[in-house]
Amino acid sequence: MKKSNKKKPTWTDLKRQLAGFDRPELLALIQDLYAASKNNQAFLHARFALGEDVLEPYKVTIDRWVCPDVMRNQDISVAKAKKAISDYKKAIGRPEGLAELMVFYCESCTNLLGYCGMDDEGYFNALVRMFEQALKATAELEPDRQKAFVERLECVRHEGHNWGWGVGDAMDDLMAEYGFAEE
Template sequence: MRNQDISVAKAKKAISDYKKAIGRPDGLAELAVFYCESCMNLLGYCGMDDEGYFNALVRMFEQALKAIVALKPDQQASFVVRLERVRSEGHNWGWGDDMDDLVAEYGFAEE
């Protein structure tokens, strides 16, 4: 992991560029969910303690939920499962509650 460029801004710009260029809801959902998964993977390797990084993760988690809601119901399940893993791991870092609230707000909370 030494000398790796960790840039939230570059990752978010790539998603923004995709949205402007193509903007397909399934592609946006994939990129946003992948971003969240990658953030959790990085935390697993590095154990970063950076509030800005966590805030960016939670904001992108919400963007992923917005993209998923725009999909047909039969397209949503796999993305929701992947975000559920992110949310579950988020509890290990103290950010799961924020993600819980977002999941409930977007109607994906388990009954």
């Protein structure tokens, strides 16, 4: 293999190297990537719609990072939870799958806040931003596909009034802005 003169390799450099691979070499490379990490496996399963629920590994990651096991002293990472949604989007990014992951994120936050008091403005701000993204993703679906997502977000919105920081009011405003406010 020819080495690149650049300090940091780019996609173009890699593509040039891959151009010389035959089918068995490409399959072996993909097999190695598949075996290298669970993230690669989740990506490939989502891309090729393999398995019963391609969203499950993404949901596990989201739940782990926004609704950690406080008894095991696990930490919270909004960034890692959001990365799971971004990873799914890169893998296949089906609109309904994105809406599902975003709503699930909000529900996972609701689960944590239901049993664990929190005074973290950043966490609440991230939840409201994800709530808005979930509404936007839901609004982009066909009308007959929206109802279940709106109902789940309505439950999150209702709980939001129990948390302070203006979360419930912000969610009320967003529901109205996206045309999903209760009549």
